[in-house]
Every structure is written in C-alpha cells, then in structure tokens.
Amino acid sequence: MSEVQPASQLQHTAESSLNVQEMQFWLDKAVAWGQADSPDSHKDTCLHLKRLRDFLQQLLTHIHNMSSTAETMKRLPLLGQFLGHLCWNPIVSADDSSRGLLLQCLWGLHSEHPSDAVERKANQWIRRVLCQLTTEEDNIATDVFMKHVSVPPKEYHHKVLKKMVAQLQENIGRSCSSLSSVNRSCSCDIVLATSDACVPLVTYPETAPLISALLQRPMTCVKETLSADFLQALGSAYSSRSLSLEGQDLVSLWFRSLSSLEEAVLGLMESVLITDWTPQMLEQQVALSLLPKACAMHCSMFLVVSDIFRSTLKQAEKNECLKSLVQSFTRSFLRELALLLPQMNVPLKAFFPQSPPSLLAPLLTLPSEMPQEAWRNHLNWLSRSLQRLTEEEEEEEGGSRGTRLEGHHRVFEAWFLLVQCAHWVRVALQLLATSGPEDSGPLLWLLTFYHHPTNRWHHRAAQLVQAREAWEHLLAVFIASPHPAPAARLHSLVALLSPPAQRPPLAQRPPLAPSLTISLLVNFAVFCQRPLSASKEILQTVVDQSGVADEAACVLSSLELRLNGGGCSSSDRVHLRIEGLQHTITHKHSA
Structure with a gap:
C-alpha cells in the first residue's frame, strides 16, 4: 500500500469531500493496528501518530462544514x-491530542435533534x-454524559491505560540470557x-x-535495547518537569543517555x-x-562529568564558584565511592586516567587519613612534585609545538587534580x-600555583613574590606586631584586596588573585594566637x-565545613573563633 501524502498537500475546499484513497489508507491502518496486539503494531502506531493527528484535524474541519450527520x-x-x-x-486514545480530536469528531457527529x-x-x-474516551478533564464529553447517560463520567481512560501498561510490561519480562534456544528471536527486539x-x-x-521496568532492565545484550x-x-x-524520576531510574537514564547526563551537569x-x-x-x-x-556507580559517567568540568575550567580557571562546585562534587563522589569500593572491581586510577599517576594517591x-604531624612533609612533597612538572613545561617552551602542548597538558591535569582535591590547599593555608x-x-608555591596555574607571560615568579609579600604582611599583623596593628601594614593588605582600579601602581606587576589573600587573611584570624577580640x-x-x-x-563557612566534616582535627577554641568572626562580619555587614 502506498504511503499517504502529507496532510498539508491534501487540503480541500469546504465543498469537496476528503480524498477517498487517504480515508481508505487510514481505515486499513486502524484495522491492522486493532488486529495485531504486538510490539511491531504498537511501534507502527507511534510512528504514524503525528500524521494521524493531522488527518483527524482535516476530518474535523470537513465534519464542521457538513450540514448534518446524515x-x-x-x-x-x-x-x-x-x-x-x-x-x-x-495508544491513540492515550495520547492527549489524538483523544481530543477524536472527542471533537464524535461531538461534531452528535445530533442535538436527530x-x-x-x-x-x-x-x-x-x-x-x-x-x-472520557476523563474528568474533557469538558465536551462530560456535557454529553450529563445530558444523555444516566451515570457520571468514569475514569475509563485510566483503566485502559493501566491495562495497556501491564500488557507492555509482560513483553519485557525475559532477558537475553533466559532464552532457551539460540534460534529464538532476541527478546531485546521486543x-x-x-520502548518505542x-x-x-x-x-x-x-x-x-x-x-521504571524499562530503565532498570539489565543490559545483557550487545544491542541497544x-x-x-x-x-x-x-x-x-524530565527537564520540563512533566515527568518525575528518582533514584535508580534517573541514574539509569543518565547512564543510557549522554545528552540527559550533560544537561544535568550543565544545569547544576x-x-x-x-x-x-x-x-x-x-x-x-x-x-x-x-x-x-x-x-561512583558508573566510571564512564564520572569521566563525562569530569570532562565537562575540565573543559569549563580551561576557559575560566579563576572562577571561584566553579572551583567550589568541582571540589564539592569530588568530596561527595569520594564519599559515595568509599561506600561502594568493597564490591567494586574498577581500580581508582580508572576514574582519573589523565591525572599524573605519581600525584593521584x-x-x-x-x-x-594520616597523622597531623605528617601534613607538612606531605605538602612539601606535593609542592616539589608540582614544581618539577612546571619547570619541565618551561624548559619545553623552546621545543617543538607538540612537546609544548604535551607539557601544558600535564601541568593542567596536575592543577585540575589539585582543584578536585583542594583539601590539601586548605591544609596548606592553615599551616601557613x-x-x-x-x-x-x-606551601606558598603550592598556594600560588593553585590560584595561578598557567604561566602566561612568565608571571608565575612575580605572583609568588606578591603572595610572599601578602603572607609577610599578615604574619607581621597577626603575630609579630603589637596591638593595635600598625596602620601601614593594614593599608598594604587593603591595597592587595581592593579592586584593580583602586590599587596603587605597582610597576606593571601582575595582579594577585584576591581569593588567595582573603583565604590567608581568614586562616590567620582563625588559627593565630592573638585574642579573638x-x-x-x-x-x-x-x-x-x-x-x-x-x-x-x-571562606569562613568553607573552613567550618571542612572542620566539621573531619577534614582536619580541630579544637573547641577554633570553632569558637570561627563563630565569633562570622558573627562580627555578618552583623556589621547587615547593619
């Protein structure tokens, strides 16, 4: 049977009848769909549903232009x-648009005075x-029932749909591994x-x-099921919030649909x-x-999410909000992974294939996970290892393009891993x-590298000098200076934190990331031995x-979160100081 032409090419004048061949085509389709209750029949119905709606709309126009039902x-x-x-x-009656058009066609044929x-x-x-076809939402059909039927409208559509869902669920009961004969058709086809x-x-x-049954069905076949x-x-x-998916169903959707996973990450x-x-x-x-x-459940999904974070941070390495998101995500991921590790066969390095192997663990x-007295040696080793990577990159600057790109890639991947595992950066701040x-x-080198990973225009050395100056100002103010702190020292700190336009000229020195100085300032205020006042x-x-x-x-809230989460040991004194400093800032700021 030849395919019907698009509805837009078959519009007729109000006086003419519908195309007879087209009418016969759709009748044959409707009869065939009703005679074969099979997945192939359901799929064919779904494939023709949009064109069927177009034809029903054309049919409705024709009915309205007739003088009577007869x-x-x-x-x-x-x-x-x-x-x-x-x-x-x-399937047709379950579709809102199709059911609505059917109701209108039937109501158009109903004679008020036969x-x-x-x-x-x-x-x-x-x-x-x-x-x-009637549901409580169909006002036209409800009117018909109230006028001509002795019982109120029933949720018949609900019952029909539940029956169809139960029928379709029966089709997916078997898995490929349960087939008793290799000559039988693969159940994944069903x-x-x-799913269609x-x-x-x-x-x-x-x-x-x-x-849920479709999403949770085990993937035991090489075919896409x-x-x-x-x-x-x-x-x-799901993205339009017209469908609710929770727990394993949502995870399964992300695992099977790359676009859904990407949309979830970008939305976050x-x-x-x-x-x-x-x-x-x-x-x-x-x-x-x-x-x-x-x-944590699917390594391939972690690689996709990491790649999205990686690509974004390449363009916005100074965006502290994105860094915080990556760090929060990694902390939560590592907690979930720790719960699964006993029954997992995937090595940890599979989740971080691009990270330098020596830095991963x-x-x-x-x-x-280690004694507090071992922190400094651990951080010194990390700093020296990262320094070697950056020095190798600088030595390769004069080499071939391929070598330079490889060096940039290694340094970026080391920095990206440091961002993901920023708990060590925060420990470095505490020790400083x-x-x-x-x-x-x-420690200062590690902190500077974290805030300034790329050596654009050979500024890394100059930025390290400024970081040391900021640290020395803070050391003098919080530890060496008498109370009250010298105004000149405070003025220097304010100059480092002020917007670039308000800073005094510094002989073309590159700007130091304000977040670096703020982090040092807050950690000095929390951990120094000065009185809280x-x-x-x-x-x-x-x-x-x-x-x-x-x-x-x-920064104070982040520090409080780290201490409460067991990231480092802390005393009641530290918690009280954080609380007091938070109150001072928020109270004065709100006032």
Whole structure:
C-alpha cells in the first residue's frame, strides 16, 4: 500500500469531500493496528501518530462544514468504522491530542435533534464510545454524559491505560540470557519495540511502572535495547518537569543517555553561577543532585562529568564558584565511592586516567587519613612534585609545538587534580597561618600555583613574590606586631584586596588573585594566637575597607565545613573563633 501524502498537500475546499484513497489508507491502518496486539503494531502506531493527528484535524474541519450527520455519513460511509477502530486503540486514545480530536469528531457527529434513524443510531453509538474516551478533564464529553447517560463520567481512560501498561510490561519480562534456544528471536527486539510504543505515554503517571521496568532492565545484550526516541522523550519530559524520576531510574537514564547526563551537569553548573549559595548549601545541593552517587556507580559517567568540568575550567580557571562546585562534587563522589569500593572491581586510577599517576594517591588521600604531624612533609612533597612538572613545561617552551602542548597538558591535569582535591590547599593555608618564615616556601608555591596555574607571560615568579609579600604582611599583623596593628601594614593588605582600579601602581606587576589573600587573611584570624577580640578588629578593618566581607564570610563557612566534616582535627577554641568572626562580619555587614 502506498504511503499517504502529507496532510498539508491534501487540503480541500469546504465543498469537496476528503480524498477517498487517504480515508481508505487510514481505515486499513486502524484495522491492522486493532488486529495485531504486538510490539511491531504498537511501534507502527507511534510512528504514524503525528500524521494521524493531522488527518483527524482535516476530518474535523470537513465534519464542521457538513450540514448534518446524515450528509456526513452519506459522503463518508467508512467514517464510523474508522473512528470506532481508533477509539478502541489504547495508544491513540492515550495520547492527549489524538483523544481530543477524536472527542471533537464524535461531538461534531452528535445530533442535538436527530431527524432520522441514521442520526438516532449514530447518537446511540457515539454515547457508548464516549464512555471509553472520557476523563474528568474533557469538558465536551462530560456535557454529553450529563445530558444523555444516566451515570457520571468514569475514569475509563485510566483503566485502559493501566491495562495497556501491564500488557507492555509482560513483553519485557525475559532477558537475553533466559532464552532457551539460540534460534529464538532476541527478546531485546521486543524491549526496543516496547520502548518505542511508550514514547507518547511518558508523561502519564500510570506509565511510571513501565518506564521504571524499562530503565532498570539489565543490559545483557550487545544491542541497544531502548530506543533513542524513548530516551529523548524521557529526557525532555524530565527537564520540563512533566515527568518525575528518582533514584535508580534517573541514574539509569543518565547512564543510557549522554545528552540527559550533560544537561544535568550543565544545569547544576548554571544554578551555581546564578545562585548565591553558602558552601553548606552547595554541598547539600550537589548531594541531592544524585550526580556524585551516579558517577561512583558508573566510571564512564564520572569521566563525562569530569570532562565537562575540565573543559569549563580551561576557559575560566579563576572562577571561584566553579572551583567550589568541582571540589564539592569530588568530596561527595569520594564519599559515595568509599561506600561502594568493597564490591567494586574498577581500580581508582580508572576514574582519573589523565591525572599524573605519581600525584593521584597522594592528592586523593584525605588529611584525616594520616597523622597531623605528617601534613607538612606531605605538602612539601606535593609542592616539589608540582614544581618539577612546571619547570619541565618551561624548559619545553623552546621545543617543538607538540612537546609544548604535551607539557601544558600535564601541568593542567596536575592543577585540575589539585582543584578536585583542594583539601590539601586548605591544609596548606592553615599551616601557613601557624608557621614561621623558614619553612613557608613550598606551601606558598603550592598556594600560588593553585590560584595561578598557567604561566602566561612568565608571571608565575612575580605572583609568588606578591603572595610572599601578602603572607609577610599578615604574619607581621597577626603575630609579630603589637596591638593595635600598625596602620601601614593594614593599608598594604587593603591595597592587595581592593579592586584593580583602586590599587596603587605597582610597576606593571601582575595582579594577585584576591581569593588567595582573603583565604590567608581568614586562616590567620582563625588559627593565630592573638585574642579573638584583636583578630576580629583586624579582620573587620581589612574587609570593610576593601569591600570583601562576603568573600571572607564564604571562606569562613568553607573552613567550618571542612572542620566539621573531619577534614582536619580541630579544637573547641577554633570553632569558637570561627563563630565569633562570622558573627562580627555578618552583623556589621547587615547593619
């Protein structure tokens, strides 16, 4: 049978009848669909659903242009059979648009004042058929019931849809491994057809068990068992919030659909950029997203998410919000991974294939997993290892292009791993706030590298000099100077934190990342031995004059989160100082 032409090419004038061949085509289709209750029949129905809606719209226009039901039936004698077959097709009747058009066609054929036996018989038939299609939301059909049927409208559509879902679930009961004969058809073909048949039904609550069964079906075959249209429909419905997926179903969708996973990650990144979240709120939001748990379960998903973070940070290495997101995600991921490790066969290095192997275990090790007295040696080793990488990169600057690119790649991957495992950067900040000048070099270099990973225009050395100057100012203010702190020292700190336009000229020196100085300032205020009142006064003076109260409050919250999370041992004194400094900043800032 030849395919029907697009509906747009078959528009007729109001006086002419519909194309007879087209009418016969759709009747044959409706009869065939009703006679074969199989996955292939369901798939064929779904494939033709859009064109069927176009034809029903054309048919509705034709009915409205007829003077009576009798005339319509005379011109289209096959109309009753056609509509009847469609009304009993659960896929057609389950689709909102198709069911609405069917209701309108039936209502258009209903005669308010039947003039002959044809119209009276048509009215009786229409009332019976409306029982199947009616829902409480269909106002036209409800009116018909209230006028002509002695019982109120029933949720018949709900029952029909539940029956169809149960029927489709039966089709996916077997797995490939359960086939008793190699000559039998692969059951994944049935699952694929069933997922196609489910496409127009994904937003219906009644379909939830079928969707879950399809998503949770083990992937025991080399074939793709779920159709791309089905996965796309799920992704679109979920992103538009017309479908609710939770737990394992959502993880399974991400695992099977790359576009859905990417959309989830990009959505999380966008929310971080537009929402002013505290570190605690960010930690909670990341965990609720289920992405860390999903990535711990599936290494391939972690690689995709990491690659999105990697690509974004290559373009925005100074974006502290994105860094915080990456760090929060990695912390949550490592917690989830630790719960799964006993039964996992995937080595840890499989999750970080691009990271320098020698740095992987040292950076992924948590500070709480080693004695506190070993922290400094551990950080010194990390700093020297990273320095060697950067020195090798600089030596290769004069080499071939391929060698230079390889060097840049190694250094970036080392920095990216450091961002993911920034717990060691925070430990370095704590030690810098409690150590003397003789052993600060490696820690300052590590901190500078974290904030300035690329050696653009050979500025790394100059930035390290500025970082040391900022640290020495803080050392003098919080440790060496009497109380109150010298105004000149405080002024120097304010100058380092002020916006570039407000800073004094520094002979073309590259700007030092303000976040580096703020982090050092807050850690000195928390961990130094000065009385809390003196630390409050210094911190308040600097943040007020430089306008970085919000940033300082964020660093305090991050430090509190790390200490509460077991990232490092801390005393009640430290917690009380954090609380007091937070109160000082937020109270003054809100006032």
